[in-house]
Amino acid sequence: MTIQYWRQRDRYYRLVGSACSECGAEFFPPVYRCKKCGSEKITDKEMPQTGKVLTYTRLHEPLPGFEAQAPFYLAVITLDNGTRVLSQIVDSPDESVKTGARVRAIVRRARVDGESGQIVYGYKFCTV
Amino acid sequence: MHLMQSKERAAILGYGAYVPYYRLPTTEIAKVWKGGGSGPNVEKAVASMDEDTVTMAIEAGREAVKMSGVQSLGAVFVGTESKPYAVKPTSTMVAQALGQHHTLAADLEFACKAGTEAMQVVTGLVGSGMIEAGLAIGMDTAQGRPGDDLEYTAASGGAAYVIGRRGKDAVAVIDCSTSFVSDTGDFWRRAHERYPRHLSRFTGEPAYFYHIENSVKTLFKETGHKPSDFKYAVFHQPNPRFPVEVASRLGFTMDQIKTGLLNPMIGNTYAGSSPIGLAAVLDEARPGDKILMASFGSGAGSDAFCIEVLEGIEKSRGVNPTVKSMLERGTKIDYSTYSKFRDKLHK
Amino acid sequence: MASSKAYIASVGFTPIGDHWEKSLTDLAVEAARGALAPLGKKAPDQIIVGNMFSSMGAGQEHLGSLVASALGLSGTTAYKVEAACASGGSAFNVAYNLVKSGAIDSALVVGVEKMRDLEPEEVSQALAMAESAEYTQFVGATFAALNGLLARYYMEQHGVSRDELSSIPVLDHSNAVTAGHAQFRKAITPEVVSRSSMIADPLRLFDCAPVGDGAAATLIVNDGANVASKHRVEILGGKIATNEFSIYEREDMLDFKATKEAFKAAMGQAGLAPGKLSLVEVHDAFSVVGALSLEAMGFSKKGMGSKDAKAGRYSPGGELPINTFGGLKARGHPVGATGMYQIAEAYLQLTGQAGKNQVPGAKYAATQNIGGVDSTSAVHVFGGAA
Numbered sequence: 001m002t003i004q005y006w007r008q009r010d011r012y013y014r015l016v017g018s019a020c021s022e023c024g025a026e027f028f029p030p031v032y033r034c035k036k037c038g039s040e041k042i043t044d045k046e047m048p049q050t051g052k053v054l055t056y057t058r059l060h061e062p063l064p065g066f067e068a069q070a071p072f073y074l075a076v077i078t079l080d081n082g083t084r085v086l087s088q089i090v091d092s093p094d095e096s097v098k099t100g101a102r103v104r105a106i107v108r109r110a111r112v113d114g115e116s117g118q119i120v121y122g123y124k125f126c127t128v
Numbered sequence: 129m130h131l132m133q134s135k136e137r138a139a140i141l142g143y144g145a146y147v148p149y150y151r152l153p154t155t156e157i158a159k160v161w162k163g164g165g166s167g168p169n170v171e172k173a174v175a176s177m178d179e180d181t182v183t184m185a186i187e188a189g190r191e192a193v194k195m196s197g198v199q200s201l202g203a204v205f206v207g208t209e210s211k212p213y214a215v216k217p218t219s220t221m222v223a224q225a226l227g228q229h230h231t232l233a234a235d236l237e238f239a240c241k242a243g244t245e246a247m248q249v250v251t252g253l254v255g256s257g258m259i260e261a262g263l264a265i266g267m268d269t270a271q272g273r274p275g276d277d278l279e280y281t282a283a284s285g286g287a288a289y290v291i292g293r294r295g296k297d298a299v300a301v302i303d304c305s306t307s308f309v310s311d312t313g314d315f316w317r318r319a320h321e322r323y324p325r326h327l328s329r330f331t332g333e334p335a336y337f338y339h340i341e342n343s344v345k346t347l348f349k350e351t352g353h354k355p356s357d358f359k360y361a362v363f364h365q366p367n368p369r370f371p372v373e374v375a376s377r378l379g380f381t382m383d384q385i386k387t388g389l390l391n392p393m394i395g396n397t398y399a400g401s402s403p404i405g406l407a408a409v410l411d412e413a414r415p416g417d418k419i420l421m422a423s424f425g426s427g428a429g430s431d432a433f434c435i436e437v438l439e440g441i442e443k444s445r446g447v448n449p450t451v452k453s454m455l456e457r458g459t460k461i462d463y464s465t466y467s468k469f470r471d472k473l474h475k
Numbered sequence: 476m477a478s479s480k481a482y483i484a485s486v487g488f489t490p491i492g493d494h495w496e497k498s499l500t501d502l503a504v505e506a507a508r509g510a511l512a513p514l515g516k517k518a519p520d521q522i523i524v525g526n527m528f529s530s531m532g533a534g535q536e537h538l539g540s541l542v543a544s545a546l547g548l549s550g551t552t553a554y555k556v557e558a559a560c561a562s563g564g565s566a567f568n569v570a571y572n573l574v575k576s577g578a579i580d581s582a583l584v585v586g587v588e589k590m591r592d593l594e595p596e597e598v599s600q601a602l603a604m605a606e607s608a609e610y611t612q613f614v615g616a617t618f619a620a621l622n623g624l625l626a627r628y629y630m631e632q633h634g635v636s637r638d639e640l641s642s643i644p645v646l647d648h649s650n651a652v653t654a655g656h657a658q659f660r661k662a663i664t665p666e667v668v669s670r671s672s673m674i675a676d677p678l679r680l681f682d683c684a685p686v687g688d689g690a691a692a693t694l695i696v697n698d699g700a701n702v703a704s705k706h707r708v709e710i711l712g713g714k715i716a717t718n719e720f721s722i723y724e725r726e727d728m729l730d731f732k733a734t735k736e737a738f739k740a741a742m743g744q745a746g747l748a749p750g751k752l753s754l755v756e757v758h759d760a761f762s763v764v765g766a767l768s769l770e771a772m773g774f775s776k777k778g779m780g781s782k783d784a785k786a787g788r789y790s791p792g793g794e795l796p797i798n799t800f801g802g803l804k805a806r807g808h809p810v811g812a813t814g815m816y817q818i819a820e821a822y823l824q825l826t827g828q829a830g831k832n833q834v835p836g837a838k839y840a841a842t843q844n845i846g847g848v849d850s851t852s853a854v855h856v857f858g859g860a861a
Contacts, residue, residue: 008609013186013225027608029724055631055728057623058676059616063603066598066615068177068468071673074620076628076723084723086624087745088614091149093178093459099631107186107225108178118213121221122181122613126149 005120010044012122013107015082019045028083039056049105050128051079056089056097065111073097077125085123091125102128130163132248132305133352135254135439138299139438140196141261141340142447143408144191146184147394150174152279152366156463157379167280168367174394174461175269175284177469180212185267186225188288191448192263193226196290197297203250204260207399208286209317209324210269211235215368220331222265232259239315241425242266243286243399244305248431250291252321261292267400273323274472278401281367281391286400287407297440299410300419302433304351304382309429316427331426336366340374340422343430351434355379359417366396380420387412388421391416393455399425406435408451415439481575481696483857484704486819488691491658491807493821497688499589500535503542506690506812507585511546513694513704522546522553525566525586526811529555530598532589542585558715559605560760562586563691563814564844568713570695571855572606574592575710580700586815587690598686602810602821605847607721619683621722621848622761623675629763630677631728633778636831637677641668643679643765644804650791651801653831656816659688659808668762676852681804682762689809691816706826709859712744712826731771731857732853734843738772741841745856749773753837754796756817758845758852759803768843769797771822799824814844814853825860 010016017028021041025034028047033040043101056075064071073089075097089097090108110122135431152174154167185206192353193201204223211218219233225427236242237251243266267286272278296299314335317324340363346368348354355361361384363371368391375385388405397404402423415437449457467473487509489502498506503524510521524538535541556566563586570582590598602612602618606673611621629635645665651657658682663681671680695710697700716736719725725732742749749772759765774795775783783789789797794850798822801808821840823829829837839858845851 004608008613009224010227011609012613014227022692027606029721035719035724046594055624055628057620057678058673059620059623059628060675061595061599061619062615063612063617067596069615071676072615073505074614074616074624074675076624076728086611086614086616086621086721086723087746090178092684106183108176108183109180110178110615113514118180118216119180121186121225124614126176 002118002120005111011047012110015047015049015085015123016044017047018042023110026081026083028079030087041064047083048080051103053099053101054078054084067090077103087126090124090126096127104128129350130306130346132188132307132422133328134251137257137294137303138251138254138291139200139294139301141292141300142192142194142196142303143287143296143407143410144188144300144448145287145404145451145454146267147173147285148175148179148184149193149458150176150461150469151458152461153457154319160288161275168369169281169392169395170387170395171393172283173285174469179269180388181210181251181267181269182212182218182221183210184284185218185222185265185288188267188286189195189222189226189263189265192288192290195447196220196262196292196442198290198292201228201231201263203253203262204228205236205249205264205434207224207246207266208268209237209239209242209398210376215218218463238429240398240401240422241429241431242421243403244423244431245334247289247291247413250307252406254292261290264289264402268400270396270398271470278324278326283395285394285397285404287403289403290331291425297443299440299444300440304433306343306346307429307431308339313468314385314426314428331468335426335428336370336424338429339379339420339430340424343432344378347434353434357418358384358420360387360409360410360413361385361420362402363422365389365391365401365405368392386472403410404451404454411450411452412443413441415441429461434473440469476605478575479699480711481571481695481697481708483710483822484694484702484707485510486693486822488656488816488819489655489689491687491809493591494688498815499529499535499587500541500545502589502660502688502690503585504545504588506587506692507542507546507583510583510692513702518548519553519581519583519694520552521570521573521582522548522551523566523582523584524555524557525563525584525815526555526588527562529589529605531597531601532593548623551778556784559853560623560783560810561814561846561851562845563810564842564855565715565851567693567814567818567855568715571710574695574697577697577699578782581694581696581702583692583694584690584815585690586812589688589739590686590809591688596715608646611721619673619675620673622763625722625728625848626678626763629767631741632729635778635781637669638665639781639825640682640762641665642723642781643759643762644668646784646790647759647802647804650798650832651805654800654806655718657801657805658685659805660690676766678761682809684803684808685759685809687809689807689816691812691819693815693818698715706828708822708825708857708861711747711856711858713855714740715851715852715853720850722848729767731767731849734768734771734845734854737852737854738843741854743857747839747856752795752839752841753800754834754840756842757797757802757822758843759798760845763774763798764845764848770844799829799832799834817844818841818855821857827858
């Protein structure tokens with residue numbers, strides 16, 4: 001599994017998504033083909049690191065490996081270029097986590113493979 | 129001559145600090161282990177359960193790079209004693225997150241002074257012309273054994289510095305530094321041990337004071353500087369008392385050290401301690417101000433720096449959050465939450 | 476291979492729940508035997524198994540050959556079709572198209588899922604596999620979490636209250652009381668929903684379909700099959716459609732485009748106006764998904780799915796009865812089998828065998844089976860019972 005995540009490290013560390021070379025549309029997660037104009041001329045592009053909360057939930061029953069964090073916030077965030085990312089929101093007062101809240105990207109431990117496996121890092125967000 | 133000074137002076141082009149969001153009042157620790165009272169410091173900064181030296185170094189590194197405007201880093205050095213991996217460099221993960229690949233990347237370990245020696249190494253690489261600019265980070269998620277005196281102060285945080293050729297936007301020039309070391313076993317952590325061990329009174333006179341006094345006095349002697357030449361002084365802060373005492377012995381006043389004295393509010397951030405103290409000073413300093421910074425690392429040694437603030441400092445204001453603003457953005461936790469965050473509970 | 480009409484000749488299914496004594500294969504065989512009865516000793520031309528996560532649930536793949544062999548029908552063309560929670564509906568659609576086209580004359584479709592051998596967190600992991608490993612599972616989001624995000628958005632966008640959102644689970648439980656195969660045969664009130672434990676705020680336990688084991692099967696035939704069946708129902712149309720894979724990739728997260736497209740196409744094939752339907756089996760894996768599905772199929776206006784349910788439009792005797800045996804929430808949701816249960820239920824309704832749950836005079840029925848959060852939707856339309 002570590003390799004599956006390693007492959008995405010620039011996506012995870014820097015929110016590198018896609019930009020269409022023909023119509024300029026931007027996407028996160030990355031795409032193979034432009035969802036606006038259909039072009040296959042796609043390049044990597046770093047997304048804005050700030051945005052706002054479109055909707056959120058507080059998850060009480062998480063996936064295996066995330067138990068220690070529960071309950072934690074997950075949100076669909078609209079980045080400042082209009083693309084959307086699903087992410088945890090951490091280090092933020094409860095009252096600040098709401099629809100429309102401004103957030104910024106940070107890098108955190110995303111998954112840890114037990115006591116001896118690798119640590120995978122990735123984006124999370126916090127309210128500003 | 130023991131002074132380390134590059135022919136072409138290197139300068140701080142950008143800096144960024146990091147203090148985690150969570151604070152543990154030391155009364156919480158005392159409640160559990162002494163039935164009341166507090167530690168020497170008021171609070172300590174605690175990394176969350178999904179933070180480590182890598183994530184914190186990335187945050188501080190990003191701020192430093194942003195302020196510097198530097199596109200390409202010739203070096204990424206992370207000084208820390210809390211590497212997430214015993215074998216797998218912290219610095220490559222930081223470099224990747226910063227989009228840097230053609231770079232000399234390494235982790236440095238020297239207890240609490242690995243951050244300042246990272247600054248010296250990058251200064252040397254820049255001064256020699258080998259690189260245009262590099263990143264030096266001092267960052268730790270220090271841990272004390274539950275119930276140990278160290279638990280009151282062992283904290284998380286640090287700062288990052290982009291050091292490069294002195295251009296018109298440079299924040300401060302690193303004029304020179306000294307290092308003084310000896311074989312002194314005041315504090316150590318054996319391989320495979322979870323928590324460090326330390327000797328009690330031995331950590332003071334023969335360790336902290338002896339090495340800092342030597343590095344600073346050497347700096348004074350060889351530059352001709354005296355304490356009154358400096359607007360600010362930053363000393364390594366294992367607790368609130370030692371830096372005040374060493375300042376007094378060396379002829380510095382409380383006024384000179386108070387800006388960089390963060391231990392009462394965040395604890396001892398180990399390799400991050402002197403660098404983040406310097407960041408707090410730079411947040412307030414004016415062009416022309418001279419700063420003395422002297423770190424201490426157990427084992428043992430001290431690096432003393434003479435830094436002069438430049439005009440570029442004014443343009444750097446407001447680019448990054450100040451240390452003060454990071455101290456204000458935080459929330460208190462109790463001992464049980466801290467235990468969960470720092471992996472002291474085993475299921 | 477002339478195109479002809481395709482029919483459901485028979486169905487078979489197990490009750491849904493905790494089948495501690497029965498394996499994945501036991502369940503599949505039990506349901507399949509019921510559906511195979513009209514064939515006697517003859518084998519169907521193909522056996523198609525709908526299943527989502529037998530690899531995790533039972534450490535087993537290769538279900539086509541496994542089930543064929545267990546039925547004593549080795550030699551038969553057999554394979555598995557997987558489309559997450561829409562596996563059942565998708566397997567059925569493949570079989571339907573093959574039989575209708577005349578490529579084959581008969582097909583046994585078995586939807587099966589073994590969930591109870593897993594611990595709850597393992598079930599969460601298994602269900603999450605319906606969503607992006609790199610961008611959804613990676614951040615720790617469960618399938619329920621995505622629906623929690625959707626539920627808050629839906630409630631905020633359309634001013635839907637907690638009690639309104641509860642109306643479909645309440646309706647499901649009420650319908651399941653008299654459904655013999657349902658997992659939960661107990662009526663509930665909106666208070667039960669709003670006081671149940673929090674799963675993914677605002678979604679609570681009773682907003683979410685339960686975990687259960689089950690299998691359901693149908694025998695699909697055309698006129699070339701020469702199968703004697705007491706009751707048969709014509710498959711009038713069927714379509715699988717897809718949406719942008721993840722909800723956060725969609726311009727409008729509340730627009731269930733897959734369901735909209737699949738429903739439109741299936742009804743078009745049937746040549747039927749929506750008003751003609753006597754009942755619809757809706758994929759309400761979560762309360763909010765039921766509401767958005769009703770809206771996507773055009774039965775409710777945007778934002779009105781739950782409100783219309785609360786007003787009684789979808790209750791027995793209402794304008795358009797839905798989830799006549801309890802839907803996913805109360806009949807149960809053995810993931811890969813769910814679509815096949817819906818179809819079996821439509822068959823019972825149209826052949827007048829629905830007992831106390833019978834919709835009087837039921838003539839046409841539709842089933843809507845979703846995979847992911849409308850990432851896949853399989854809709855089928857039935858009628859012409861004989």
